Amino acid sequence: MIRTPLRPLARILRARDRGENPDEIEAENRRIRHEAIQDKARRRAEGRLVLMSACFVLAFGTVGVRMGALASSEPSEPRSQVLSAQIMSQRADITDRRGRVLATNLLTHSLYAHPHQMVDPVRAAKALAKVFPDLDQARLTKDFTGNRKFMWIKRKISPEQMQAVHDIGEPGLLFGPREMRVYPNGHVASHILGGSGFGAEGVSSAEVLGVAGVEKAFDNWLRDPSHDGAPLALSIDLTVQSAMEEVLNSGMKLMNAKGAAGILMEVKTGEIVAMASLPDFNPNERPRPLLKGDPSDSPLFNRAVQGQYELGSTFKIFPVAQALDLKLINPNSGINSSSPMKIGKYLIHDFHNYGKQLSATDVIVKSSNVGTVRIAQMLGVERQKDFLIKLGLFEPTAIEMVEAPTGQPLVPRRWPAVTSATVSFGHGLAASPLHLAAAYATIANDGRRVTPTLVHGRQRPEGEQVLSPRAAELAVGMLRQVVTRGTARQAEVEGYEIAGKTGTADKPRPSGGYYKNKVVATFASVFPASDPEYVMIVTLDEPSVSTAGGGESRTAGMTAVPVAAELVRRLAPLVGLKARTDEKLPIVAARFQPRVEPSPGDGIKLVSNK
The missing domain is CATH 3.90.1310.10 (Penicillin-binding protein 2a (Domain 2))
Incomplete structure (x- = not known):
């Protein structure tokens, strides 16, 4: 129930005294109060409407701005978003x-x-x-x-x-x-x-x-x-590179090899015209690296640069060339080749019995371990090491590849007499085929150090004179005879005057010692021998080929050499090298100079074979 307030008595009496009607006055007052209440309610309603309108405008404006921003940009992954809206600057070809x-x-x-x-x-x-x-x-x-x-x-x-x-x-x-x-x-x-x-x-x-x-x-x-x-x-020639890979791949399969590497390098500049490692991969779909096992089993492994191989008899030319340079021997010097040769408790054998003496040239031609060790003993340990260092065989190559440091040669920590002996014929020091290419290029470049490069036309400082030009010339002459009448006769390609050296080295076991039926076969070559322009290296990992007699051969002369000969036939015309009449270097006559004994104080004594 709504209570109606009583009208004040004084107001009624006052109205009667003035002759007015109190009821009319009260009705007027009610009307005025009602109008005031209505005005207040109207103002409050209008305020609420304005507030609500402002809220709606703000909300719809915010949503509209956000939708416009989203419509004008593409969404991106927050963790990897590139701040710039532009595509990155183009990478050079x-x-x-x-x-x-x-x-x-x-x-x-x-x-x-x-x-x-x-x-x-x-x-x-x-x-x-x-x-x-x-x-x-x-x-x-x-x-x-x-x-x-x-x-x-x-x-x-x-x-x-x-x-x-x-x-x-x-x-x-x-x-x-x-x-x-x-x-x-x-x-x-x-x-x-x-x-x-x-x-x-x-x-x-x-x-x-x-x-x-x-x-x-x-x-x-x-x-x-x-x-x-x-x-x-780059220095490589696409046509030559493609041909090398094709021939090398066929040769690897023919010789049943696990892998292969090939290098063709200019003697004067060190520029690599072609360099291949097999198996390979497609860089458009680069495979993932191996997480365990032997890294060389991965197609990503670059055998030419990263491979650390004992390169066998290809090393024999190094002590011989150094001895020629020091005038300790000449090509006709007689070298004691009696086999076996004993150093401490170790015996060093030759593949064949070559008799009591060989000329220095025939030590290389017939690949005599004993004869090479005799010459290394003439040099002494320190001179031998110093020469190998100058050839770059103690450090990674300077080739412009991030993989080069992983091809650091494995050099013996100690260098006793037996180490000096085995290193002289390519055992005990492991290096890459690219190291071998650079060392042979140095000999072919009149004895001046050659640094391999993959960049074309770059000016480089002249290398150090490691050998005298005369000693280098004589060394190349010996290598030529390895092809004409030695262990690499299958390398002879008419018109290109190939000089080179074979090398067959047993592969070391991870647990120590060497495998009896796994080898690395290498042929290092220079051509033309009379004016060397190119060095070529062919290395086969674990080759094995059947012989005509039904046997099995793993030697470089039977595996790497035929592949190298086919490479010369294919690549020489591609680099503009024309075949010419083969002017064979003179064969050493069957006469000997007195054998040169090692100089005293070198720390190694010549061991007699009694």
Whole structure:
């Protein structure tokens, strides 16, 4: 019940005294009060309306601005978003010495997903698994139906794959533009180029980085925009490189070898015209590295640069050349070759019994271990080590590849008399085929040190004079006779005057000692012998070939040499080397100079064979 307030008695009496009607006065007062209440209520309602309108305008404005921002930009992965909206500056091309492209860039697209925006994630996963067989449908389904808001599917896709994804019609599957590195020649020069990958990346751009080979060694140079798009010109010749890989691959299979390496290098400049390692890979789809086991079992392993092999009798020319330089011997000097030779408790044998004496030249031609050790004893330990150091056989090569330091030669910590003896014929010191190529190039370059390089036309300081030109010439003459009448007669290619040395070395066991039926076979060659222009190395890992008599041979003369001869036939014309009449170097006459004894104080005594 609503209580009506009583009218004040004084107001009624006062109204009657003035002759007014108290009821009319009260009615007027009620009207005024009602109007005041209505005005107040109207103002309050208008205030609420203004406030609500302002809130609606602010809310819709915020939503509109956000929607506009989202509509004008593409979503990206928060953890890997590239801040710049522009595609990274283009990586420079890599070419061969003739300007032919070895590595370049191609505009492509990446594929990513926003699972929360998908209409039918299960169907999308099934369709993607058909487009990309390497993707797991169950894993995609789990990711698409989970809580993820962003995920990469493919960093790079082909135009055909892009169209196939378009045809799926799923709004949650999106594309981003980017550049990718392309190697148009596939497997050719794969170990030299190395490969590339993506660094900082977002959905609209990605940074290409080198991961191996010259791509990584020259990564900063290739990414530097100040070069105005100039390519990196390598020393290799694409045609020669391709031919070397083809012949080497056939030879590796024919000789049943586990792996192979080949190098063709210019004598005067040290520029590598071709360098191959087998098995190889396609840098467009670079395989993952091995996480366990023997690294050399991986196709990524560069045998030419990283391989650490005892290179056998190819080393014999080093002590002989040094002794020629020091005038301790001449090509006709008689060397005691009585076998076996005893050093301490060790016996050193020759493959055949060569009698009591060989000329210094025949020590090389017949590949006598005993004769080589006799000459090494003339040098002494310190001079022998110093010469090998000058040839670069104690340090990594300076080749422009990130893998070069891993090819550090394995040098004995101690160098007693027996080590000096075994190193002289290529056992006990392990080096890469590239080390051997550089050392042979030094001899062929009139005794001046040659440093291998993969960059074409670069000016380099002249190397140290390691041997006298006369001693170097005599050494090459000995190597020529190895081919004309020695262990490498199968290397003779008419018109190219090949000089070289074979080397067959037992492979060491990881647990110690050597395998009896596993070898590394190498042939190191120089041609033409009368005016050397090229050095070529062929190395076969664990070769084995059947002989005409039904036996089995693993020697370099039966395995690496025939492959090298075929390489000369194929490669020499490609580098512009014309065949000419073979002017054989003179054969050493059957006469001997008095045998030179080691100088006193060298720390090694000549052991008699009684």
